[in-house]
Amino acid sequence: MKVQNKKIPLGEFMEEREEVLATWPTGKDVDLEDAIDYLKKLPDHKNFAKKLENAKLKGITLAQPRAGVPLVDKHIELLRYLQDEGGADLLPSTIDAYTRQNRYEEGERGIQESARAGRAMMNGFPAVNHGVARCREIVEAVNLPVQARHGTPDSRLLAEIIHAGGWTSNEGGAISYNIPYAKSVPIDRSIKFWQYCDRLVGYYEENGISINREPFGPLTGTLVPPSISNSVAIIEALLAAEQGVKSITVGYGQCGNLNQDVAAIRALESQTKYYLDKFGYDGILITTVFHQWMGGFPADEARAFGVISLGSTAAALAGATKVIVKTPHEAFGIPTKEANASGIKATKMVLNLLAEQRMLNSNALLNEIEIIKAETSCIIDKVIELGGGDLAEGTVKGFEAGVIDIPFAPSKYNAGLMMPARDNEGNIRFLMTGNLPFTKDLKDFNRMKLEERANFEYRDVDFQMTVDDVFAVGKGRLIGRKE
Numbered sequence: 267m268k269v270q271n272k273k274i275p276l277g278e279f280m281e282e283r284e285e286v287l288a289t290w291p292t293g294k295d296v297d298l299e300d301a302i303d304y305l306k307k308l309p310d311h312k313n314f315a316k317k318l319e320n321a322k323l324k325g326i327t328l329a330q331p332r333a334g335v336p337l338v339d340k341h342i343e344l345l346r347y348l349q350d351e352g353g354a355d356l357l358p359s360t361i362d363a364y365t366r367q368n369r370y371e372e373g374e375r376g377i378q379e380s381a382r383a384g385r386a387m388m389n390g391f392p393a394v395n396h397g398v399a400r401c402r403e404i405v406e407a408v409n410l411p412v413q414a415r416h417g418t419p420d421s422r423l424l425a426e427i428i429h430a431g432g433w434t435s436n437e438g439g440a441i442s443y444n445i446p447y448a449k450s451v452p453i454d455r456s457i458k459f460w461q462y463c464d465r466l467v468g469y470y471e472e473n474g475i476s477i478n479r480e481p482f483g484p485l486t487g488t489l490v491p492p493s494i495s496n497s498v499a500i501i502e503a504l505l506a507a508e509q510g511v512k513s514i515t516v517g518y519g520q521c522g523n524l525n526q527d528v529a530a531i532r533a534l535e536s537q538t539k540y541y542l543d544k545f546g547y548d549g550i551l552i553t554t555v556f557h558q559w560m561g562g563f564p565a566d567e568a569r570a571f572g573v574i575s576l577g578s579t580a581a582a583l584a585g586a587t588k589v590i591v592k593t594p595h596e597a598f599g600i601p602t603k604e605a606n607a608s609g610i611k612a613t614k615m616v617l618n619l620l621a622e623q624r625m626l627n628s629n630a631l632l633n634e635i636e637i638i639k640a641e642t643s644c645i646i647d648k649v650i651e652l653g654g655g656d657l658a659e660g661t662v663k664g665f666e667a668g669v670i671d672i673p674f675a676p677s678k679y680n681a682g683l684m685m686p687a688r689d690n691e692g693n694i695r696f697l698m699t700g701n702l703p704f705t706k707d708l709k710d711f712n713r714m715k716l717e718e719r720a721n722f723e724y725r726d727v728d729f730q731m732t733v734d735d736v737f738a739v740g741k742g743r744l745i746g747r748k749e
């Protein structure tokens with residue numbers, strides 16, 4: 267399938283909408299004129315893009331949980347609790363796994379079973395099955411903006427329903443909701459799916475409605491080097507801007523070394539701006555989101571709060587616009603509303619204590635920013651070259667060539683030739699670069715940093731470092747030190 271990084275012509279887009287809205291009965295309730303009218307009436311404090319813009323202006327970091335249960339009344343109860351008791355600044359609706367695979371029949375069954383059982387029989391909120399009117403009930407029941415968070419390669423119908431339903435942000439992207447989430451969705455298909463979602467946001471923007479888009483930063487959430495996740499975020503930001511998206515939140519998942527985590531956010535924000543400017547997209551509101559630790563969590567709740575507080579510290583010192591909150595139930599699964607609220611409270615305690623503080627520009631910080639930017643530029647510039655100047659085509663070719671390569675990704679379209687490991691301070695480095703287009707200097711730098719650790723631990727630089735690092739945090743350490 268031919269892909270092109272070009273804004274979808276309105277007529278072509280409207281034609282495709284007919285087909286998308288017909289894929290499930292609730293699609294027929296989406297009426298763009300009615301949706302624009304409804305969204306125009308939403309107060310600013312319920313608009314995701316506006317709340318992020320305000321936070322960026324004030325230099326504050328907002329706290330947002332993940333949360334989703336199958337039934338509307340229970341979901342409203344949950345979100346109100348996280349708003350009132352937890353103190354959330356922004357609200358999610360985490361979408362269930364069936365909806366993420368467009369398996370709406372099972373979504374329907376999941377709703378019936380949850381109603382019958384009196385408890386959640388699915389791991390999220392099936393927004394497509396519930397439809398526009400019920401999504402609006404949620405927006406009307408809370409005082410905060412609502413965002414769809416999920417992992418859907420084909421989010422076209424979901425995007426139509428949630429935006430018409432008053433949810434003013436959608437998370438995801440052609441790479442970030444495909445490669446880490448699906449085994450066999452071709453990149454060219456997910457690029458087209460997400461160009462549609464972004465074009466829908468572009469249509470709302472052309473009609474005076476601000477809607478935020480948030481590429482999923484952490485990807486597989488397992489030892490992902492900052493330049494890999496930053497490259498993906500910037501590529502998805504550029505693809506979104508071409509379709510008319512004006513509010514973009516680029517994200518990053520905490521890796522654990524405080525200096526590298528702050529550097530990653532600083533590099534991400536400035537390089538996103540650099541590439542958007544370079545390709546002539548102006549007037550874009552760029553914000554950042556820091557995801558608290560996405561890897562294995564300690565089962566002990568007190569230790570879990572330690573991890574949550576470290577992530578909050580990194581987000582605050584980095585000056586991220588938003589932080590995604592974990593809960594003390596992370597090691598077990600879907601949290602209770604109480605556990606979810608306590609994760610937010612712990613996070614906001616740290617954010618408030620650090621409100622007036624930022625990581626200072628030390629040599630270590632500036633050097634790490636430069637390394638991340640240099641690695642990221644190598645990847646993005648090569649992707650554009652492979653595409654003959656077209657970013658969409660270059661992304662397809664980039665994955666085929668292993669120029670973009672995400673560690674531990676399930677997708678069969680991911681090369682899987684690169685391998686990460688931590689250096690002696692816990693920074694994520696490249697143990698193997700596979701076909702990543704790094705300069706010799708960058709490869710030598712990464713090798714040198716891993717040799718420092720190997721010498722310190724009297725071990726070889728090898729894959730065992732990676733294996734030990736994968737399990738370290740669950741065991742209460744950052745670096746998987748040789749026993």
Ligand SMILES: CC[C@H]1O[C@@H](n2cnc3c(N)ncnc32)[C@H](O)[C@@H]1O
Nearest residue numbers: 332333334335360389390599600601
């Ligand atoms: C991206 C993965 C993250 O999403 C979290 N998650 C997934 N579904 C839900 C859910 N339904 N409620 C709260 N958190 C959730 C999960 O715990 C993990 O931290």
